[in-house]
Amino acid sequence: MTSGIRFDAVSVAYGDTTVLDALTLTVEPGEVMALLGPSGSGKTTALRTVAGFVRPRSGRVHIGDRDVTDLPPYKRGIGMVVQQYALFPHLRVDENVAFGLKARKHPRAEIPGRVAEALEMTGMAAYARRHPRELSGGQQQRVAIARALAIRPDVLLLDEPLSALDAQLRSGMLAELARLHRELPDVSILYVTHDQVEALTLADRIAVMDRARLQDCGTPQELYRRPRTEFTASFVGNANLLPVRVTAGGAELAGTALELPTDGAAPGSSATLCVRPHLVGLGAGPNALTGRIAEVQWRGATHRLYVDVGGHRVKADVRELRETPPLGSEVTLHFAPEDAVLLAAGVNDG
Amino acid sequence: MASATTSTAAPARPAAARRERSRTVPGWVWALPPVAVLGLVFLYPLGLVVQESLAPGAYASVFASASFRDALLTTVWLALGATVGCLVLGFVLALIVAFVPFPGAKAVSRFIDVFLSFPSFLITLALLFVYGTVGMANGLWTGATGAAEGPFHFLTTPWGVLLAEITYFTPFVMRPLLAAFSQLDTAQLEVASSLGARPARIVRRVILPEALPALAAGGSLVLVMCLNEFGIVLFTGAKGVTTLPMLVYSKAILESDYAAACVVAVVNVAISVGLYGLYRVVSKRAGA
Numbered sequence A: 001m002t003s004g005i006r007f008d009a010v011s012v013a014y015g016d017t018t019v020l021d022a023l024t025l026t027v028e029p030g031e032v033m034a035l036l037g038p039s040g041s042g043k044t045t046a047l048r049t050v051a052g053f054v055r056p057r058s059g060r061v062h063i064g065d066r067d068v069t070d071l072p073p074y075k076r077g078i079g080m081v082v083q084q085y086a087l088f089p090h091l092r093v094d095e096n097v098a099f100g101l102k103a104r105k106h107p108r109a110e111i112p113g114r115v116a117e118a119l120e121m122t123g124m125a126a127y128a129r130r131h132p133r134e135l136s137g138g139q140q141q142r143v144a145i146a147r148a149l150a151i152r153p154d155v156l157l158l159d160e161p162l163s164a165l166d167a168q169l170r171s172g173m174l175a176e177l178a179r180l181h182r183e184l185p186d187v188s189i190l191y192v193t194h195d196q197v198e199a200l201t202l203a204d205r206i207a208v209m210d211r212a213r214l215q216d217c218g219t220p221q222e223l224y225r226r227p228r229t230e231f232t233a234s235f236v237g238n239a240n241l242l243p244v245r246v247t248a249g250g251a252e253l254a255g256t257a258l259e260l261p262t263d264g265a266a267p268g269s270s271a272t273l274c275v276r277p278h279l280v281g282l283g284a285g286p287n288a289l290t291g292r293i294a295e296v297q298w299r300g301a302t303h304r305l306y307v308d309v310g311g312h313r314v315k316a317d318v319r320e321l322r323e324t325p326p327l328g329s330e331v332t333l334h335f336a337p338e339d340a341v342l343l344a345a346g347v348n349d350g
Numbered sequence B: 001m002a003s004a005t006t007s008t009a010a011p012a013r014p015a016a017a018r019r020e021r022s023r024t025v026p027g028w029v030w031a032l033p034p035v036a037v038l039g040l041v042f043l044y045p046l047g048l049v050v051q052e053s054l055a056p057g058a059y060a061s062v063f064a065s066a067s068f069r070d071a072l073l074t075t076v077w078l079a080l081g082a083t084v085g086c087l088v089l090g091f092v093l094a095l096i097v098a099f100v101p102f103p104g105a106k107a108v109s110r111f112i113d114v115f116l117s118f119p120s121f122l123i124t125l126a127l128l129f130v131y132g133t134v135g136m137a138n139g140l141w142t143g144a145t146g147a148a149e150g151p152f153h154f155l156t157t158p159w160g161v162l163l164a165e166i167t168y169f170t171p172f173v174m175r176p177l178l179a180a181f182s183q184l185d186t187a188q189l190e191v192a193s194s195l196g197a198r199p200a201r202i203v204r205r206v207i208l209p210e211a212l213p214a215l216a217a218g219g220s221l222v223l224v225m226c227l228n229e230f231g232i233v234l235f236t237g238a239k240g241v242t243t244l245p246m247l248v249y250s251k252a253i254l255e256s257d258y259a260a261a262c263v264v265a266v267v268n269v270a271i272s273v274g275l276y277g278l279y280r281v282v283s284k285r286a287g288a
Helices: A043-051 A093-103 A108-121 A137-150 A167-183 A196-202 A220-225 A230-235 B002-024 B027-053 B058-064 B066-099 B105-115 B120-131 B136-145 B158-183 B186-194 B199-227 B231-236 B244-254 B258-286
Strands: A005-014 A017-027 A032-036 A058-063 A078-081 A155-159 A188-193 A205-210 A213-218 A240-246 A250-253 A256-259 A270-275 A289-298 A302-309 A312-319 A330-334 A340-344
Touching: A005 A043, A017 A043, A017 A058, A017 A188, A017 A213, A032 A043, A032 A196, A043 A058, A043 A078, A043 A155, A043 A188, A078 A137, A078 B186, A093 A108, A093 A137, A108 A137, A137 A167, A167 A196, A188 A196, A196 A220, A205 A220, A205 A230, A213 A220, A213 A230, A230 A240, A230 A270, A230 A340, A240 A312, A240 A340, A250 A270, A289 A312, A302 A330, B027 B058, B027 B258, B058 B066, B058 B258, B066 B105, B066 B158, B066 B199, B066 B244, B066 B258, B105 B158, B120 B136, B120 B158, B120 B231, B158 B199, B158 B231, B186 B199, B199 B258, B231 B244, B244 B258
Parallel strands: A032 A188, A032 A205, A078 A155, A155 A188
Antiparallel strands: A005 A017, A005 A058, A205 A213, A240 A250, A240 A270, A250 A256, A270 A340, A289 A302, A289 A330, A302 A312
């Protein structure tokens, strides 16, 4: 049996409300696919259709070469880790990890070895005899991962697995998950998150979702550097999105001619200029934009400047300034032509 | 300065004096009135019952009688049977109400709360309407077959009492169970299912262990209540079904044998208090 997940036009609705709209997406064998989006975007619903907890109104779900749409969850052969760990409180750590093996009626003699292997992999071997209540949040999450891995699933579903952890633990667990994936290269992982850092760090590809629909899909680099929709540009990296008119050599923003690749956009048409705040520099340079400082935020290593340019608010993340410009003062911003992307108007409609 | 001190100290004096006086009254004095009332209306009569039971030869005579042994046996098996029945039925019904989505599940849950306030004889009365000698079931049978009487006569047997007690006391098991189930993280059930566990295994290995304290608490409560149940046994009119409370009634009211009635009552109280103590321990562990 091969791993991998395939959604074929999967729709889910509760009454008249569509919570997942014709999702078509393939997670390749061994791939980490992040479903990224805000609350209510349909990402968790998509994961739950794979797990079997939500029945699609239409469309089919495949795991490997099997159509699992009509299979109950216990026959799907998946591992699952959820936000609040969901460890069984009355069972010890090793019993929790052995749960799936016993449920699948693995030979009794093999179970201790498999449990030890999973606990070793997640660094929890020393805690095998403890109960979940005796563990920290990060340790409980490791046990939850060990429990999911012990059954050697073809597909691992991770539903906001790091949301309940503090920032430092989350960073450590991200590295752990990346290491685990390197050790288990055949396991396909569907990773649901609303945190772009988790998605960018861990995923081979990211599917961006909004309002029950797939908005964009690509590698983290593609989505970050060449977003296809305004939503992606905004949600992944919080880009500047400025309305421009396409010209022969680039675009025009509030009367200022800008030089940038138009990717075949018709001169005279409306478009949205997308440029990342950290790629906007302070001072003279190519594609200079002059405006007035509206707000300055100190962020430790950087300053974020909010500059009003011809009625549009432009964000610029610049290296920490020795002297911050006073509010209302005139400044010049610039960006390199290759750092900008033109998004056709209306592309955000999904 | 002196006058200021005087003027501010003067109004404070009565309050301070009151506080001082109240400090001189020992705390136990305040407990005397409620203890006196309690003693007068409850403990004294209870003491009289115990005193009456200590009449020479009363215990030996009662313990030697077959009617007492039968009543004790009947009381215990009925209470144990009803408790087991309530636990099984209550667990299954609570599982359905809590985990099987169906329209009106919340209304059922609320009705259980209301059911707890019903008097026990009401349930017995309802069962009499259905299964009594001239009840609906027998009426339908005689109407359909032309027979002189219907086949349902179990209500006046110990099984009728058992059915009535299970019917009445099952919600007392369901209530703590539903409270426990509401605390259960449904993600545990989903994860268990994704790991390959079928529903029966999930119930056995995930839900049941979490529900054990609530089951124990509900079961202990039902056991105690069944041991003392009088109304249901009386209303079914079950001949030959004599429980300890019924024996107290017949000894005291029908035979005017107060010493024997008091002995039986003391035994009943001792069993109930012992089980209540067990219930408290279990409830404490369950956090109920």
